[in-house]
Amino acid sequence: MKKAFSILAVAGFAALTGAASAQAEQVKVGIAAEPYPPFTVPDASGNWSGWEIDFINAVCDEAKLDCVVTPVAWDGIIPALNSGKIDMIIASMSVTEERKKTIDFTDGYYRSKAIVAGLKDLTFDATPATLADKIMGVQVSTIHMAYAQKHFAPAGTTLREYQTQDEANADLAAGRIDAVQADEIALRDFLASDAGKACCDLKGTVESDPAVMAEDAAIGLRKSDPELKERLNAAIHAIRENGTYLAFNSKYFDFDIY
Incomplete structure (x- = not known):
């Protein structure tokens, strides 16, 4: 195809x-x-x-x-x-x-909007307050890393950086991290996969910040x-x-x- x-x-x-x-x-x-x-x-x-x-x-x-x-x-x-x-x-x-x-x-x-996906058995949304004690994966040198460093890290979220989004998704599926932030279109593709459906769900869309993310x-x-x-x-x-x-x-x- x-x-x-x-x-x-x-x-x-x-x-x-x-x-x-x-x-x-x-x-x-x-x-x-x-x-x-x-x-x-x-x-x-x-x-x-x-x-x-x-x-x-x-x-x-x-x-x-x-x-x-x-x-x-x-x-x-x-x-x-x-x-x-x-x-x-x-x-x-x-x-x-x-x-x-x-x-x-x-x-x-x-x-494409920016969304947060996470483990099904954890309850949180795409706001910094609910991710204060969680580990979030982000891809390096992306708008998502810049956004997470500005909004989530100061609120207490631990950020883990990955060279590729696939690596972050794999760690999420394995339960080594609690959440990832990425483009909605690409992340929905992961959530529709067998691994994504088994482990995770969509938690929400992050609030807009044109200064660091478009x-x-x-x-x-x-x-x-x-x-x-x-x-x-x-x-x-x-x-x-x-x-x-x-x-x-x-x-x-x-x-x-x-």
């Missing part, structure tokens, strides 16, 4: 700026090297599939770009963009004021690439209008995550 992303031959990035070039430059799309189901999932051969891989295919086709998926460790993905190792980030990255200091963003391409995921770009931003924005809106977005979205969700 989920198709693997084909690594494509690369077309000229210089063509985006109208520069003449005999040898086309690569357009590298940075994704997180860590699995993030149902958005990005690698198989044993290193091929990636998932909602976000389908989105990359669709938006690159619409923008007339030949894109190479380039996995990068999440905590180094913004430095990789600014150093030129990749040309854009398509990795469920939320738009925050802190990130906007160093990179630019396209228009959003999906939205709901919109967008494509991250260097501030020096306004032409690429314009081209990608046009592609995002085109695949929304022509039905391509809803076609691949329906393979993963029974609602429109836009």
